[in-house]
Amino acid sequence: xxxxxxxxxxxxxxxxxxxxxxxxxxxxxxxxxxxxxxxxxxxxxxxxxxxxxxxxxxxxxxxxxxxxxxxxxxxxxxxxxxxxxxxxxxxxxxxxxxxxxxxxxxxxxxxxxxxxxxxxxxxxxxxxxxxxxxxxxxxxxxxxxxxxxxxxxxxxxxxxxxxxxxxxxxxxxxxxxxxxxxxxxxxxxxxxxxxxxxxxxxxxxxxxxxxxxxxxxxxxxxxxxxxxxxxxxxxxxxxxxxxxxxxxxxxxxxxxxxxxxxxxxxxxxxxxxxxxxxxxxxxxxxxxxxxxxxxxxxxxxxxxxxxxxxxxxxxxxxxxxxxxxxxxxxxx
Numbered sequence: 001x002x003x004x005x006x007x008x009x010x011x012x013x014x015x016x017x018x019x020x021x022x023x024x025x026x027x028x029x030x031x032x033x034x035x036x037x038x039x040x041x042x043x044x045x046x047x048x049x050x051x052x053x054x055x056x057x058x059x060x061x062x063x064x065x066x067x068x069x070x071x072x073x074x075x076x077x078x079x080x081x082x083x084x085x086x087x088x089x090x091x092x093x094x095x096x097x098x099x100x101x102x103x104x105x106x107x108x109x110x111x112x113x114x115x116x117x118x119x120x121x122x123x124x125x126x127x128x129x130x131x132x133x134x135x136x137x138x139x140x141x142x143x144x145x146x147x148x149x150x151x152x153x154x155x156x157x158x159x160x161x162x163x164x165x166x167x168x169x170x171x172x173x174x175x176x177x178x179x180x181x182x183x184x185x186x187x188x189x190x191x192x193x194x195x196x197x198x199x200x201x202x203x204x205x206x207x208x209x210x211x212x213x214x215x216x217x218x219x220x221x222x223x224x225x226x227x228x229x230x231x232x233x234x235x236x237x238x239x240x241x242x243x244x245x246x247x248x249x250x251x252x253x254x255x256x257x258x259x260x261x262x263x264x265x266x267x268x269x270x271x272x273x274x275x276x277x278x279x280x281x282x283x284x285x286x287x288x289x290x291x292x293x294x295x296x297x298x299x300x301x302x303x304x305x306x307x308x309x310x311x312x313x314x315x316x317x318x319x320x321x322x323x324x325x326x327x328x329x330x331x332x
Contacts, residue, residue, distance in 0.1 A: 029090025031201075031210055033191045035105045035184050040192060041097040041217030045210045048088040054206055054240045055307040089167075097217040103181040104171040112163045119144060119161070128175065130162065130182055139164060141178050196235045196250070203248040203302070204239030211236045230258050232297075245310055247303040256297045263294040266301065282313045 029049040036043060051057035090107035119125060122144040130139040145158030160178040162170045170181035183189050194212060201207050213234045215222060222228060233252040240246060253259035270287060277283040289305040 029107050030207075031092065031197070033194065033197075034187060034189065035092050036094045036189075036192055036194075037096055037103065037180070037184070038189060038192055039096040040094045040194075040212075041214040042221070043092065043094040043210075043212050045090070045092045046088070047090050047208055047210075049090060050206050050208045050239065054208060055243055056240065056245060056310070057208070059307075059311060095218075095221070097214070097220060099220045100173050101177065102173065103177055103184070105181060105185060106169040106171065107167060108169060109167060110169075112166065112169075116142065116163070124158070130179055139182060141175055141182075143175070196233065200235050200237045200248055200250060203241075204237050204246040205241040207237050207239040209236075209238040230254060230262065240307065241304075243307055244304050245307050249301045251299045251301075253297045253299065259294055259297045259299050262299045263292060266292050266299070285309070286313075 029047045031045040031047070052061060088106070088108065092105045092107075093102055095102040119142055124145045125143070127140045127142045130141050139162060141160055141162045143158055143160045160172050160175055162178050162182055164170055164182050164185045168185050170178050170185060172178040172181055180189075197210060197212055201210065211234070213222075215228060215231045215233060219228065230253060231251055232254050234249070236247070236249045238245075238247045251259075251262060253262055270290060270292065274284065274287050277287065286303075286305065289303050291302045291304075293300045293302075
């Protein structure tokens with residue numbers, strides 16, 4: 001879903017521009033259900049504030065501030081204008097499942113005037129005033145693409161962004177969708193319940209990534225017929241709890257029989273992996289950290305492992321890229 005959303009909204013340009021942030025201070029970045037379309041069938045929320053506060057995230061951020069990484073990070077900042085480890089506060093992408101229908105709401109602390117000045121340099125830039133029933137400062141929807149009225153331009157060639165307030169931006173693939181996103185930020189969209197999300201969020205005290213997909217409602221996006229035949233809903237969370245990395249995935253199958261098949265298939269794959277990795281204790285530890293359970297038509301996969309242990313395993317691999325986390329990088 002994310003790949004389609006990002007491609008269709010031309011966020012290669014707009015996304016980078018919108019997250020040219022100058023500080024990581026500011027607002028909570030937990031999932032706000034008020035930022036979701038009423039008919040949401042798919043969503044992905046990334047809480048970068050939680051990532052920075054996590055043990056794993058703070059270790060990686062501290063590495064970016066170390067002497068060994070400073071030169072590379074300075075080069076990156078010069079090229080793209082922001083530090084990806086501290087740039088964002090939160091991003092929520094939601095779609096009703098129709099093609100070209102997705103809204104990205106970005107929580108930030110950017111210097112919007114500086115970002116907007118850069119946007120205006122792009123080819124085909126123009127802005128239109130968003131008409132709102134409420135009083136207040138005017139809101140503009142900015143667009144970039146080919147030159148306006150170009151015969152060669154297709155709808156997918158243009159992207160739209162609106163800085164709704166000092167800390168929130170909306171990005172979408174059309175002016176209409178951008179307007180819908182503005183309404184959501186303004187609290188005019190109503191809140192949906194999604195009890196599946198509320199339940200899985202309890203798996204991690206510090207949720208970093210949350211995702212949900214109603215497979216039946218995403219028929220235009222998901223092309224794999226096997227997935228459609230077997231799965232009805234998917235919900236997941238990745239985060240931390242008391243120094244443990246937590247990943248939890250719940251699949252609601254189309255039937256109890258299908259759930260049984262999925263449960264047996266996954267357990268079989270884990271068993272096969274265990275046999276092939278007997279001589280690799282690190283991989284075996286990770287395999288043992290996975291628990292597969294089934295309750296009626298629901299199949300759950302839960303992974304829990306110490307962040308320290310994961311960093312210990314990852315350190316030798318990262319050294320191949322000249323990344324040395326070090327034993328003291330996690331100390332503040």
